[in-house]
Amino acid sequence: MTNAEPKPRLVHTIAGGLLARYIRFVGASSRQTREMTDRFDAHAHHHPCIVAMWHGQFMLLPLIKRPQYAADVMLARHRDAELMGAALRRFDMELIRGAGAGGRRKDRGGAAAFRAAVVALSEGRSVAMTADVPGGVPRRAGLGIVMLARQSGKPVLPVAIATSRYLALNSWSRMTINLPWSDLGFAVGDAVSVPHDATTGDLEAYRQAVEASLNAATEAAYARCGADPARATPGLARGPAAPGLRLKAYRSLTALARPLAPLILKSRERRGKEEAARRPERLGRPSAQRPAGQLAWFHAASVGETLSILPLMSALTSRRPSLSFLLTTGTVTSAKLAAERLGPRAVHQYAPLDVPQYVRSFLGHWRPDLAVFAESEIWPNLILESAERSIPLALVNARMTKRSHRRWRRNLGFARPLFGRFSLILAQNEQLARRFKTLGAQTAVAAGNLKVDTPPPPVVAAELERLTPHLAGRPLFIAACTHEGEEAIVADAHRLLSQRLPGLLTIIAPRHPERGGAIAQLLTSVGLGVTRRALGDLPGSSCDAYVADTIGELGMFYRLAPVAFVGGSLVNRGGHNPIEAVRQEAVVITGPYWQNFSDTYQALLSHDAAAVVRSASELADTTYRLLADEAERSRMHARAGAALDGLSGALPRTVEALLDYLPAEEGVACAS
Numbered sequence: 001m002t003n004a005e006p007k008p009r010l011v012h013t014i015a016g017g018l019l020a021r022y023i024r025f026v027g028a029s030s031r032q033t034r035e036m037t038d039r040f041d042a043h044a045h046h047h048p049c050i051v052a053m054w055h056g057q058f059m060l061l062p063l064i065k066r067p068q069y070a071a072d073v074m075l076a077r078h079r080d081a082e083l084m085g086a087a088l089r090r091f092d093m094e095l096i097r098g099a100g101a102g103g104r105r106k107d108r109g110g111a112a113a114f115r116a117a118v119v120a121l122s123e124g125r126s127v128a129m130t131a132d133v134p135g136g137v138p139r140r141a142g143l144g145i146v147m148l149a150r151q152s153g154k155p156v157l158p159v160a161i162a163t164s165r166y167l168a169l170n171s172w173s174r175m176t177i178n179l180p181w182s183d184l185g186f187a188v189g190d191a192v193s194v195p196h197d198a199t200t201g202d203l204e205a206y207r208q209a210v211e212a213s214l215n216a217a218t219e220a221a222y223a224r225c226g227a228d229p230a231r232a233t234p235g236l237a238r239g240p241a242a243p244g245l246r247l248k249a250y251r252s253l254t255a256l257a258r259p260l261a262p263l264i265l266k267s268r269e270r271r272g273k274e275e276a277a278r279r280p281e282r283l284g285r286p287s288a289q290r291p292a293g294q295l296a297w298f299h300a301a302s303v304g305e306t307l308s309i310l311p312l313m314s315a316l317t318s319r320r321p322s323l324s325f326l327l328t329t330g331t332v333t334s335a336k337l338a339a340e341r342l343g344p345r346a347v348h349q350y351a352p353l354d355v356p357q358y359v360r361s362f363l364g365h366w367r368p369d370l371a372v373f374a375e376s377e378i379w380p381n382l383i384l385e386s387a388e389r390s391i392p393l394a395l396v397n398a399r400m401t402k403r404s405h406r407r408w409r410r411n412l413g414f415a416r417p418l419f420g421r422f423s424l425i426l427a428q429n430e431q432l433a434r435r436f437k438t439l440g441a442q443t444a445v446a447a448g449n450l451k452v453d454t455p456p457p458p459v460v461a462a463e464l465e466r467l468t469p470h471l472a473g474r475p476l477f478i479a480a481c482t483h484e485g486e487e488a489i490v491a492d493a494h495r496l497l498s499q500r501l502p503g504l505l506t507i508i509a510p511r512h513p514e515r516g517g518a519i520a521q522l523l524t525s526v527g528l529g530v531t532r533r534a535l536g537d538l539p540g541s542s543c544d545a546y547v548a549d550t551i552g553e554l555g556m557f558y559r560l561a562p563v564a565f566v567g568g569s570l571v572n573r574g575g576h577n578p579i580e581a582v583r584q585e586a587v588v589i590t591g592p593y594w595q596n597f598s599d600t601y602q603a604l605l606s607h608d609a610a611a612v613v614r615s616a617s618e619l620a621d622t623t624y625r626l627l628a629d630e631a632e633r634s635r636m637h638a639r640a641g642a643a644l645d646g647l648s649g650a651l652p653r654t655v656e657a658l659l660d661y662l663p664a665e666e667g668v669a670c671a672s
Contacts, residue, residue, distance in 0.1 A: 016086020020062075023087065027063045029180040030163060036224040037186040040064060043157060046191055048121050050149055051128040052158045052214055054139055056173035056232070058084075058130065060161045062091040064186065072096050072120045074113055074129035096120065096127065114148060121152040131158070131214055137445075138173045138234035141211035146203050149194040158189035158214035160221040168231040172437045176232045185224030189213035240420025241440055243384070244413020250380055255356045265353075272514055275332060281350040284358030286365045288347050291324035294662065297368035299351060299382070302331040303551070304577060305374040307457070308397055308450040310341055312372075315655045317345065320662065326366055333513060333551050340552055341458075354379040363389060370661050375399050380418055387421040392661040394424045396654055397450040398432060401574065401595065405435045416440030423661060426654055429599050447657065448650030449599060456583035457555025464556050470538045471505060471560060477623050478507040478548075478557050478586070481576035482567035486591075487519050489570055491526050492616035493623065494544060500624055505539060507557050509548040511567060511576065516549025523547070558584035562633055563626045565589045565619060568596075578604065582640045587626055587633050589613055603647055609640035 047069050053061055065071055072094040075085050085095050096116045117127045127148075131141040149156050163182035169175040190213045194206045222229040243251070265282055268274040274282070281287055298313060300306040306329055313325050327338055328351040338348040352358040359381045371386050372394045386393055400408075408415040419425070420440035426447035427433040436444035477497070479490040487508060494506045510519055513534065520530045528544040531537045533553070539546045548557055558564055558581050569575040569591030578588045578600060588610040594601040604610040611626070613619045626633055 013086050015083050016088075017090060019083060019087040020090035023060060023062055026060060026163065026178050026180045026182070027184070030182045030184040032184040032186070036184060038188045040066060043188050043191075044069070046155055046157050048124050048126045049155050049157045049191070050117075050121070050145060050152070051126055052131045052141075052145060052156050052210060053128065053160065054173070054214060054218060055130045055132050055134065056138075056169075056171065056175040056234075057160060057162070057218065058128075059176065060163070060178050060184075061128065061159065062088060062093065064159065064161065065091055065093065067092070070094075070125040072117070072125050072127050074117060074127060076134055093128075094120075094125070110144065114144065114151075117148055118152050121148075121154045131156075131210055132173070139211075139215065141207050141214065143203055143207055145210060146192075146194050146198075146206040149192070149206070150196055150198050150203070153196060155191040155193040156210050156213075157191050158210065158217045159187070160189075160214070160218040161186045162218070162221040162225050162227055162229070162232075164225045164227045166227065166232065172234065172434070174232050174234045183225040183227075185221040185227075187217040187220035187224060189217035189220075240387075240442070241413075241416035243417045244411075246411060247380060247414045247417055250414070251356060251384070254354060254381060258355050258357055261353050261355060261358075273332060275335065275350075278335075278350055282353050282358075284352040284355075284361035286349055286362065288349065290366050291345070291347070293322055293324060294320070294369045295324045295326055295366065296370045296372065296658075296662065297326045297328070297366060298372045298374070299328045299377055300334065300374040301377050302329065302334045303337055305329075305377070305397075306334045306337055307580075308454055309372075309374050311454050311651060312396070312450060312654060312658075313346060314343065315651055316658065317343065319655060319659060323662070326368060336551050351379075351382075354381045356381050356385065359385045363391075369663060370394070370658065372396055372658065376404070378418060380414075383418050383421055392423045393421055394426070394658060394661060395422050395436075396426045396447075396658075397650070398425050398427045398436060398444075399596065400432060400435050405439075408439050412439070424657060426650075426657060428650075447653045448647060449597075450650045450654060451577050451579050452600065452644055452647045453649070453651035454579065454583075457558065457580050458552075459556045459559050459584075460553070463553070464559065467538065467556070467560070470540070474503045474505045475501040475627055476505055476507065476561040477563050477565070477627065478509060478561035479565045480509045480554060480557070480567060480581065481511045482508060482519075483511055483571050483573050484515070485571040486567050487522055488526075489616045489619065490565070491523055491528060491545070493619040494528065495526075496617060496620035497624055498544070501627065505543065505546060507546045507548055507561055509554055509557055513549040513551060516547050519549070520547050554580065555584055558586045561586055562630075563587050563589065563623050565613075565623070567591075569593045570614075570619075575601065578610065579644060582609075582637070582644060585637055587611075587636045588640070589619065589622055589626075599647060600644075603643040604640055607639040607643040609636050609643050 073088050074096045096113050120127050131145050132138055133142040145156060162185050163178040165179040165182040167177040192206060192209045192213060265274050265279050269276045298309050300309045325346040327346055327348050329335060330351050342348055352362040363385055368391055371391050375397050376399055419436055420442060425436045425441045425444040427436060427444055428449045430446045433444040433446045498504045516532055516534050520532050523530045523545045529542045530545050531539045531543045532547045532549055534549040564581040564586040566576050566578045566581060566588055572593045574596030575594035577597060581588050590610060590612055592612060592614055611622045613622050
């Protein structure tokens with residue numbers, strides 16, 4: 001065994017032996033003729049070489065090994081590979097443990113495996129490996145295999161073997177289980193040699209050559225055994241899964257619950273969470289006419305998602321001037337924001353409750369040409385009914401927490417029919433794209449975070465001018481997007497800070513403005529002088545805490561306060577968007593829970609452009625240090641700008657991707 005391979009566990013040894021017997025049984029029971037199979041001897045002169053195969057298509061490849069030709073196999077380190085490794089040993093094949101990162105930050109042993117493969121080839125042993133990287137784009141050859149060919153001087157030999165009868169698992173690679181009593185086809189593609197002096201630019205051409213040759217070999221193998229490769233090909237017209245029992249039950253229960261919907265809405269109206277005058281919209285009865293021509297429907301949950309969607313709608317307008325927009329949201333605050341910022345070709349409506357009858361009425365009226373959901377908005381009836389009407393579905397700026405992913409994985413009969421009906425999922429990063437793929441997404445790619453490309457939140461000049469004199473000469477600090485439990489911590493930090501910064505004014509902008517009254521009561525109870533923005537009051541000299549419980553003014557408060565604590569991070573809510581604060585030149589402080597914006601915070605922290613605190617005392621100390629050192633604040637802001645610049649580009653990528661799903665405008669010729 002090579003590359004410090006661990007001793008196999010007994011269970012893997014036993015199961016691997018059974019798998020090896022099964023592989024031999026499939027080969028022995030299957031029919032093959034000269035026409036079905038390439039002659040191995042015709043390619044033996046390439047030995048030692050790099051034998052390339054696709055992930056999911058390697059089960060029967062041990063059958064092609066000849067005793068006189070030594071061969072090692074590169075195998076990943078994860079547990080699932082142990083079974084295959086134990087089987088391969090029964091065919092006298094040595095193992096090289098490790099795999100490429102596939103966009104992950106985690107070291108998966110790829111560098112050590114690369115070195116071991118070079119040594120094996122130099123000693124006269126062929127090396128078999130998959131060309132596509134685990135967790136990456138299936139059926140896309142990676143650069144690792146051509147770099148190995150360049151370093152070793154040995155050619156890449158693409159091979160494929162297929163059976164007429166097989167099972168295809170619903171994995172990212174469409175892992176194929178070959179069945180006995182089949183017709184068997186074996187094919188070898190054109191060998192690809194990579195010169196030692198190939199440049200980085202040349203490697204891409206050789207990578208494409210390996211990919212094309214391996215695809216041709218795979219196609220030939222399936223053709224020779226008379227099998228349809230569609231089920232075994234990732235993303236190839238297999239369609240989404242049918243709804244499982246739980247999803248069918250959800251649809252039935254939501255239909256039966258329709259009589260309760262008005263009662264639920266009335267209850268929410270009494271708490272200020274719904275607009276009574278617009279209740280019919282929630283019941284699928286629109287209050288506006290559908291614009292003529294093409295209509296793109298965007299759905300966002302609340303304010304944060306709406307802010308990331310608005311620039312996307314604007315960018316699409318510049319590319320398709322005749323395109324109209326429907327924006328649906330689910331909260332009163334987002335509706336007010338939409339009323340202030342939507343352009344002339346856009347209409348806002350409340351999203352219908354996810355009841356089949358309401359959804360059908362909604363879709364029958366609006367008849368959108370494209371449906372775009374933001375971030376994590378997954379409403380089963382909206383998705384299934386839209387797909388039933390052949391409306392292309394896209395999920396943009398898509399994200400999913402580890403916890404949510406685990407829940408979805410436990411309910412694949414619920415998840416796969418939903419995620420599989422999206423024509424396109426544009427995730428915020430590669431890791432998230434992989435999560436969506438495991439849930440049945442046909443096309444999930446990393447496009448970046450739209451919020452990085454969002455313009456700074458607007459500032460109403462008149463309000464800024466009116467408020468500024470009341471803050472003159474006072475140290476300022478803002479706690480933004482706070483949740484229940486964090487305001488008490490901020491109050492403690494304020495008391496500690498005010499001992500060192502006389503006249504300190506702390507601005508608290510809660511994530512949910514309707515909590516303003518409760519927050520004011522809490523702050524008053526601990527002895528702070530409080531003024532509420534929602535009541536139209538301005539902070540006087542006796543005001544310690546200014547509760548900014550309004551909508552659409554966060555940009556102004558970020559502009560005023562040089563230091564900003566971004567909430568949802570001292571209590572485990574996953575954090576909130578720090579980009580708005582950076583764009584208004586505020587230095588960011590966060591708690592330890594920022595996983596919802598991991599890419600952004602990792603970039604900021606790696607550039608030393610944000611600070612992490614875990615308690616009221618740490619928040620007070622860090623805020624004091626930053627307020628007292630203007631030069632350091634300036635340096636941190638410059639570093640934050642550089643960090644965000646490295647994450648930009650999601651907006652143009654998303655626009656280009658969505659345009660592919662909109663029908664061409666009348667009178668505009670499609671590009672050939």
